Amino acid sequence: MSLIDLSKQVALGVDIGGTNTKYGIVNHRGEILAKGHLKTEDYPKVEDFIDALYNEVSPLIDKHCSQKQFDGIGVGAPNANFYSGTIEQAPNLHWKGIVPFAELMTKKFGVPCKMTNDANAAALGEMMFGAARGMKDFIMMTLGTGVGSGIVANGQLIYGHDGFAGELGHTIVKPGGRKHWSTGSEGSLEAYASATGITITAKKMRAEFPDSKLNEYPEAEINSQVVFECAKKGDATAIEVFRYTGQKLGEALANFVMFSSPEAILLFGGVIHAGDFILKPTKLHMERNLLPIFRNKVRLVFSELDEADAAILGASALVWDK
Amino acid sequence: MSLIDLSKQVALGVDIGGTNTKYGIVNHRGEILAKGHLKTEDYPKVEDFIDALYNEVSPLIDKHCSQKQFDGIGVGAPNANFYSGTIEQAPNLHWKGIVPFAELMTKKFGVPCKMTNDANAAALGEMMFGAARGMKDFIMMTLGTGVGSGIVANGQLIYGHDGFAGELGHTIVKPGGRKHWSTGSEGSLEAYASATGITITAKKMRAEFPDSKLNEYPEAEINSQVVFECAKKGDATAIEVFRYTGQKLGEALANFVMFSSPEAILLFGGVIHAGDFILKPTKLHMERNLLPIFRNKVRLVFSELDEADAAILGASALVWDK
Structure with a gap:
């Protein structure tokens, strides 16, 4: 043998x-x-x-x-x-x-x-090849066109009784809030923290602030990448779009932490290209909504895997x- | 040997x-x-x-x-x-x-x-002696003076990286909502779905509805047991107290289901003495906030263990x- x-x-x-x-x-x-x-x-x-x-x-x-x-x-x-x-x-x-x-x-x-x-x-x-090597408790959030998630606890992926666990993008962060374009639910995380959600927020906010650089683009071109470009140029409205998005994401993450107490939350996907514009408000509002015993313990980490x-x-x- | x-x-x-x-x-x-x-x-x-x-x-x-x-x-x-x-x-x-x-x-x-x-x-x-025998994925909610929880996934209790996982009573169900008497957080599940939260809701609602039987009791005597007594007598305000409580609880449970997809949620503690007054609205609002793939799958079950x-x-x- x-x-x-x-x-x-x-x-x-x-x-x-x-x-x-x-x-x-x-x-x-x-x-x-x-x-x-x-x-x-x-x-x-x-x-x-x-x-x-x-x-x-x-x-x-x-x-x-x-x-x-x-x-x-x-x-x-x-x-x-x-x-x-x-x-x-x-x-x-x-x-x-x-x-x-x-x-x-x-x-x-x-x-x-x-x-x-x-x-x-x-x-x-x-867990096998990237930023979560050696971790037994973490949550992976994929922030792209939609919001997906994978939850690892006790070193195992949580599948739930039917194999469908980990649909954190569809948890409600604002009851009675923004209606989701596909599920019809009101106030889900995906409706705010996905690239699609960011686009909706940007379109609303630029209508309120005529001076915003976001108004220099035709409606159809507004997306999270454009908001990022404007934020980098210091446009207050674009920065506010990410701050608002980070607030909603941070509030949701606080709830997730009090569920499974992960050592880290990994963020992945197109939305994280916005870097600190999204990361800082996310962290702020996550910490603010945590019980003291959970505060300043959970790392927010960007994925280490090549997106492609x-x-x-x-x-x-x-x-x-x- | x-x-x-x-x-x-x-x-x-x-x-x-x-x-x-x-x-x-x-x-x-x-x-x-x-x-x-x-x-x-x-x-x-x-x-x-x-x-x-x-x-x-x-x-x-x-x-x-x-x-x-x-x-x-x-x-x-x-x-x-x-x-x-x-x-x-x-x-x-x-x-x-x-x-x-x-x-x-x-x-x-x-x-x-x-x-x-x-x-x-x-x-x-x-899991060992009661209603969850043989289950590998369930959530236990204890609804007493406070709201506690224990989460089992893949047949194991989730402790998290630091041993403190499962503080679902402190997750936020209504951002900016009722201030918690002890943690100071705003809109946590415990602020609504505990016996303490029910008492607060009852005191507020009886002030709005002078005809309610709840007004026949001195302020200091109002508690979830009194609300239950009045609800049994058909008092619409008392019934509304439980309906509102069940709505908040049901919305929270929907989020928990989309996290770990349990086969059942077990309810335990003084609050469940209210029976269908609380169970029916809880189930209604849980189902209403679930993605279709999770609907009508999760049993809401009362504990089988003797409370004492x-x-x-x-x-x-x-x-x-x-």
């Missing part, structure tokens, strides 16, 4: 989005040996998608490792259920209903396949997560 | 409150073989308290088991830290600073001692929790 050289083992990480799918072959050190992508929306039938993925990935696997060294596949996908390995009612995918994705992948590739949503995968990626690769790394980490 | 007969093993469960301490010798089936109490406030020095406890308990242990069958001590106490076995800055206890309680107990009794706060202990008690014994059973369960 020969020992397995762990450093030679690889996993396939797959990140499925509504438009694009990215994949990479990843080793135990978090190095991506090969990567590629295909258009999710080109494949209305899930079986065709898996066939196409197999045809692309299979030669890469053969090139970089033996079948024995190929430990498995990890997939991050919207509405993916960790327990059942299914994608359930994902609004942004062509594949409707409950899709037994992991089972289909295993049948095709001949290795185990595990799935979860993209934010959970990102949390695992940070984080989803692939996170998905691959699923394969090795115990 | 002889096998240990688990059914003969016992633990000492101790529930420390500001005024009274209750203790019981508990077996693996959750039967209390002997119990008693002493006045916490009679012992300004923690060493004297432990000596007194030892003198009372020691003969009971000798009577009900051998030293070999005595597995250990579990303690529920305010501000108890699971990791360090200390009681830290507990406002309602004479023992100030950081008290190495578990260490002192072990030295005196010669068996391991584990500690946590009372709500966490209650959650373990429900729950704290002792919960504390004893610490000894056997892995």
Whole structure:
């Protein structure tokens, strides 16, 4: 019997989005040996998608490792259920209903396949390869078009009884507040702290302050990047947009801290490009809403993973997560 | 080597409150073989308290088991830290600073001692002996003078990085809302959903509705029990007090569900005596604030443990929790 050289083992990480799918072959050190992508929306039938993925990935696997060294596949996908390995009612995918994705992948590739949503995968990626190495209790917040989250407690990702835990973007931070464009809920964190939410806030605030540089842009061009540009130039309204966003985010984070008492909260995604404009008010309002025993203990940390690769790394980490 | 007969093993469960301490010798089936109490406030020095406890308990242990069958001590106490076995800055206890309680107990009794706060202990008690038997993901809410909580995910109590996780009573449900009488925070769950919060709501509402039966009582007598009596008689204001309380509680529970996706939320404590007056609005507002994937999945359940014994059973369960 020969020992397995762990450093030679690889996993396939797959990140499925509504438009694009990215994949990479990843080793135990978090190095991506090969990567590629295909258009999710080109494949209305899930079986065709898996066939196409197999045809692309299979030669890469053969090139970089033996079948024995190929430990498995990890997939991050919207509405993916960790327990059942299914994608359930994902609004942004062509594949409707409950899709037994992991089972289909295993049948095709001949290795185990595990799935979860993209934010959970990102949390695992940070724990295995990034800023959360060695942490047993942390929360990952992904602040992009939407707000996602992955929660690790006792060194384990929290999936909940049904596999859907960690939807912190949909918790209510302001009862009766801003109506969410898609869920219809009122005052959810995502309605304020996502790039989409920031855009809404910016459009409202620039209407109130005619002097703001934000008014130099046509309505359709207003987004979180433009707000950041204006804030850097010292525009008070743009700065206020981030301050308000940080307040709502900080209030939400305080509640999350009193739930699972993490040692750190990791922030990831396009919104964090705003740096201190968002980080400082977030920290201020988080601390202000914490009980004294939780104050000045929780680090707010930006992700260490490369944004382009984080989803692939996170998905691959699923394969090795115990 | 002889096998240990688990059914003969016992633990000492101790529930420390500001005024009274209750203790019981508990077996693996959750039967209390002997119990008693002493006045916490009679012992300004923690060493004297432990000596007194030892003198009372020691003969009971000798009577009900051998030293070999005595597995250990579990303690529920305010501000108890699971990791360090200390009681830290507990406002309602004479023992100030950081008290190495578990260490002192072990030295005196010669068996391991584990500690946590009372709500966490209650959650373990429900998992081992009560309504949460067999559950891996649930939340325990204790609704008494204050609001406490214990969160179980992946079959384990969540302690967080510092041992203080699960302070859901202090999460903010209404930013800028009612000021908490002790923490000073604005709009916390405890300010509304505790017996204390219900009393405040009742005093406010009866002032607005002169016809309410609540006005037949002197100010000092208004409490959640009186509100319940009036609600049973059909008093619309008293019913509204519980409806409003249930709304705030339900909104908070929805956020908790989207955090850890539990299969059930267990409710315990004096407030639940109000039965459907509080349960129905709580359920309504919880469901209303959930994303569709979480709806109609989470059971709201009343505790199955005898209120007088729950704290002792919960504390004893610490000894056997892995």
